[in-house]
Amino acid sequence: MPAAEPAPGEATPEAASSLAVKGLKAGWGHTIVVNDVSFAVRTGRMTALIGPNGSGKSTLLSAMARLLKPLGGAVHLDGRSIHHLPTRALARDLGILPQSPLVPEGLTAFDLVSRGRYPHQGFLSQWSEQDDAAVETAMRLTGTLDFARTPVEALSGGQRQRCWIAMAMAQETRVILLDEPTTFLDLRYQVEVLDLLHRLTREHGRTVVAVLHDLNMALAYADTVLGLKDGRICVQVEDGAILTPAQIADLFGVEVVAVENPRTGKPVFIPLAAVSEAVR
Numbered sequence: 058m059p060a061a062e063p064a065p066g067e068a069t070p071e072a073a074s075s076l077a078v079k080g081l082k083a084g085w086g087h088t089i090v091v092n093d094v095s096f097a098v099r100t101g102r103m104t105a106l107i108g109p110n111g112s113g114k115s116t117l118l119s120a121m122a123r124l125l126k127p128l129g130g131a132v133h134l135d136g137r138s139i140h141h142l143p144t145r146a147l148a149r150d151l152g153i154l155p156q157s158p159l160v161p162e163g164l165t166a167f168d169l170v171s172r173g174r175y176p177h178q179g180f181l182s183q184w185s186e187q188d189d190a191a192v193e194t195a196m197r198l199t200g201t202l203d204f205a206r207t208p209v210e211a212l213s214g215g216q217r218q219r220c221w222i223a224m225a226m227a228q229e230t231r232v233i234l235l236d237e238p239t240t241f242l243d244l245r246y247q248v249e250v251l252d253l254l255h256r257l258t259r260e261h262g263r264t265v266v267a268v269l270h271d272l273n274m275a276l277a278y279a280d281t282v283l284g285l286k287d288g289r290i291c292v293q294v295e296d297g298a299i300l301t302p303a304q305i306a307d308l309f310g311v312e313v314v315a316v317e318n319p320r321t322g323k324p325v326f327i328p329l330a331a332v333s334e335a336v337r
């Protein structure tokens with residue numbers, strides 16, 4: 058006898074304790090951008106979404122955070138469709154840092170990071186020591202304590218970005234989704250933020266999904282790299298397995314050469330045009 062379909066919001070046993078995208082179609086208006094995408098996000102690991110501009114990475118991430126209603130399929134957290142979970146409960150489990158979030162004027166860095174604690178506060182409950190500790194830890198780890206009292210609009214793009222990451226961390230969700238978290242960051246902070254996200258997975262058991270544009274950074278840091286093209290996953294790389302120049306050419310439409318990273322022995326990819334005689 059076939060198993061009964063679970064009622065909306067009811068857990069399906071095979072998907073316990075996980076985030077899974079199932080036959081997801083998502084888009085804008087009636088236009089489908091993400092088309093029939095399925096994958097299971099590895100719990101306590103980092104997944105990077107890569108792909109050319111307009112391939113649907115942000116659309117996919119928005120649907121995974123319930124900012125966008127699916128046009129088909131579903132996103133399951135612990136076996137339940139996220140569309141059937143109460144908003145506050147979802148916000149305690151899953152946080153998102155969108156691509157270009159707007160900051161209300163006059164908000165200090167501390168105020169912004171503190172907003173990450175909203176899902177943890179009840180109707181009448183006061184700000185607690187636990188809230189203070191979560192904000193302090195998030196700001197320390199992101200190096201934002203020095204400008205805690207500065208209005209966010211007076212910060213540089215990189216400082217602001219780190220405040221947003223701190224806010225997502227202060228939310229203390231099991232799953233953190235980030236859309237281009239390293240945009241605006243100089244090289245040092247790109248590395249620091251990716252190190253931090255990696256530590257969140259290894260030391261704090263968080264599950265991280267990030268849209269990244271830097272292919273080499275994605276391959277270096279993520280446990281799983283998913284390549285999106287025209288709204289479908291066309292490449293999946295696990296645990297540092299090697300991506301080939303042919304796969305990259307297919308994904309981005311750019312010829313690359315691989316050079317060996319002297320420390321890891323793994324390839325680092327450079328666009329062929331950047332190393333050709335013609336540009337000298």
Ligand SMILES: Nc1ncnc2c1ncn2[C@@H]1O[C@H](COP(=O)(O)OP(=O)(O)OP(=O)(O)O)[C@@H](O)[C@H]1O
Pocket residue numbers: 085090108109110111112113114115116117
């Ligand atoms: N808010 C929106 N309203 C209408 N169409 C949108 C909206 N956001 C994205 N799109 C469209 O959806 C398609 C995919 O965009 P999306 O932002 O998901 O791609 P992406 O891979 O994240 O791109 P990028 O790397 O440039 O950020 C594009 O054609 C884009 O024009």
